[in-house]
Amino acid sequence: xxxxxxxxxxxxxxxxxxxxxxxxxxxxxxxxxxxxxxxxxxxxxxxxxxxxxxxxxxxxxxxxxxxxxxxxxxxxxxxxxxxxxxxxxxxxxxxxxxxxxxxxxxxxxxxxxxxxxxxxxxxxxxxxxxxxxxxxxxxxxxxxxxxxxxxxxxxxxxxxxxxxxxxxxxxxxxxxxxxxxxxxxxxxxxxxxxxxxxxxxxxxxxxxxxxxxxxxxxxxxxxxxxxxxxxxxxxxxxxxxxxxxxxxxxxxxxxxxxxxxxxxxxxxxxxxxxxxxxxxxxxxxxxxxxxxxxxxxxxxxxxxxxxxxxxxxxxxxxxxxxxxxxxxxxxxxxxxxxxxxxxxxxxxxxxxxxxxxxxxxxxxxxxxxxxxxxxxxxxxxxxxxxxxxxxxxxxxxxxxxxxxxxxxxxxxxxxxxxxxxxxxxxxxxxxxxxxxxxxxxxxxxxxxxxxxxxxxxxxxxxxxxxxxxxxxxxxxxxxxxxx
Numbered sequence: 001x002x003x004x005x006x007x008x009x010x011x012x013x014x015x016x017x018x019x020x021x022x023x024x025x026x027x028x029x030x031x032x033x034x035x036x037x038x039x040x041x042x043x044x045x046x047x048x049x050x051x052x053x054x055x056x057x058x059x060x061x062x063x064x065x066x067x068x069x070x071x072x073x074x075x076x077x078x079x080x081x082x083x084x085x086x087x088x089x090x091x092x093x094x095x096x097x098x099x100x101x102x103x104x105x106x107x108x109x110x111x112x113x114x115x116x117x118x119x120x121x122x123x124x125x126x127x128x129x130x131x132x133x134x135x136x137x138x139x140x141x142x143x144x145x146x147x148x149x150x151x152x153x154x155x156x157x158x159x160x161x162x163x164x165x166x167x168x169x170x171x172x173x174x175x176x177x178x179x180x181x182x183x184x185x186x187x188x189x190x191x192x193x194x195x196x197x198x199x200x201x202x203x204x205x206x207x208x209x210x211x212x213x214x215x216x217x218x219x220x221x222x223x224x225x226x227x228x229x230x231x232x233x234x235x236x237x238x239x240x241x242x243x244x245x246x247x248x249x250x251x252x253x254x255x256x257x258x259x260x261x262x263x264x265x266x267x268x269x270x271x272x273x274x275x276x277x278x279x280x281x282x283x284x285x286x287x288x289x290x291x292x293x294x295x296x297x298x299x300x301x302x303x304x305x306x307x308x309x310x311x312x313x314x315x316x317x318x319x320x321x322x323x324x325x326x327x328x329x330x331x332x333x334x335x336x337x338x339x340x341x342x343x344x345x346x347x348x349x350x351x352x353x354x355x356x357x358x359x360x361x362x363x364x365x366x367x368x369x370x371x372x373x374x375x376x377x378x379x380x381x382x383x384x385x386x387x388x389x390x391x392x393x394x395x396x397x398x399x400x401x402x403x404x405x406x407x408x409x410x411x412x413x414x415x416x417x418x419x420x421x422x423x424x425x426x427x428x429x430x431x432x433x434x435x436x437x438x439x440x441x442x443x444x445x446x447x448x449x450x451x452x453x454x455x456x457x458x459x460x461x462x463x464x465x466x467x468x469x470x471x472x473x474x475x476x477x478x479x480x481x482x483x
Contacts, residue, residue: 004055005068006032008158011086012076013040016130018048019137020076025052027161032056034063064093070154071098079106087114096122099151103130105264108179108186115147115178124151129185131366132164140164142366143172146181164365171364176351183345184358187338190268190282192368194334195233197285197422202327205409209312209416210319214250218242220320229328231370259289275344280429281334284421308417319412325405330426332399335376336389337429356380390433403430452477
């Protein structure tokens with residue numbers, strides 16, 4: 001009897017992998033499941049996949065034999081060596097026209113490397129960002145595929161069938177060449193870092209400046225979720241704040257205040273430095289997690305270093321409205337920085353990114369989904385060449401109405417001694433970006449004084465000159481460099 005032929009295989013049966021398989025099955029696709037630990041395949045088939053069309057494989061050879069041509073194999077395994085190991089093994093079993101899809105959180109440079117390595121083999125490679133957690137994987141994730149463009153028509157029917165939808169538009173579209181899909185996912189995760197840190201700082205202010213209890217804070221987030229701040233992270237913060245454990249006590253205050261990370265936020269910060277883009281808010285969010293890890297040092301320092309004695313004396317309702325507007329303004333600035341980074345990377349690598357499409361992909365089925373991503377999509381649809389999100393009329397007018405509140409909140413936090421690095425960096429970026437003349441002229445003079453690094457004059461940009469500042473220095477200058 002002929003074996004059943006699967007539409008796609010998926011390697012990696014952790015929570016995300018199992019839920020994506022079940023999602024594909026529910027949309028009518030036959031999926032072949034495989035895991036390095038083969039016992040996990042049998043367990044999945046006998047439990048979560050029982051009664052479905054899902055089939056299993058005992059080996060990579062068995063899996064490949066069960067696939068329709070062109071064969072499509074998706075990896076959902078740990079980034080790095082595990083991905084490399086599976087790809088190397090698959091290359092010995094696949095043939096030209098077949099497709100490998102890495103759906104994990106791989107570094108975009110790894111995807112670029114594999115795209116380049118496979119370019120002459122005829123085997124296609126896709127690096128695809130997947131966002132939405134286990135619930136999104138099961139019922140509709142955000143998918144961000146990029147890589148070998150010829151592979152897209154073969155996987156498009158599957159991925160656009162299983163992804164989330166907004167206004168009946170699929171939250172999955174082709175991102176671009178080589179590592180662009182994973183780059184867009186990396187920036188998505190970096191923005192997620194920023195969003196989470198901003199919300200944490202807001203809760204810190206509510207608790208330590210306004211003295212609000214858990215129930216009061218939860219109610220505020222519930223109210224905010226009905227307006228322009230509507231998002232998945234606001235929603236779950238509301239639920240976390242009011243959650244009580246089996247003892248009837250709020251759980252959050254019992255959780256140790258040391259945050260972990262898996263690397264994508266750090267990668268975003270590193271990329272920002274490499275491309276010379278001031279993605280300051282995400283950088284501060286990453287460093288905030290690093291600072292949180294110094295728990296014992298912070299406890300010791302709290303007994304030595306003094307804190308401000310100023311108490312809040314203003315109107316609570318007024319300040320809460322300032323906090324809401326400050327959070328909204330900061331989120332806009334963080335997204336603007338993220339899109340700046342994507343635009344610069346696209347320019348360097350020749351990616352033809354559609355930023356309106358990226359906003360749509362992020363709006364449904366992903367962790368950072370929020371209502372105003374629709375405004376971002378509209379901004380780039382109106383002006384695909386928009387140099388910065390802050391210059392779009394909707395966002396510039398919104399910041400005009402909210403940056404005053406951001407100033408009030410950052411100032412009050414400083415007076416109260418509450419650390420708000422993400423909120424503060426948002427304000428600093430806003431003021432720096434709108435400033436027509438920065439003190440970098442002094443910085444360039446300093447560099448030229450001690451290192452003959454040269455400078456440009458306002459009336460002659462592009463020409464680099466050196467001044468003998470001391471009268472006894474030489475006229476030889478160093479080579480110039482940008483960013």
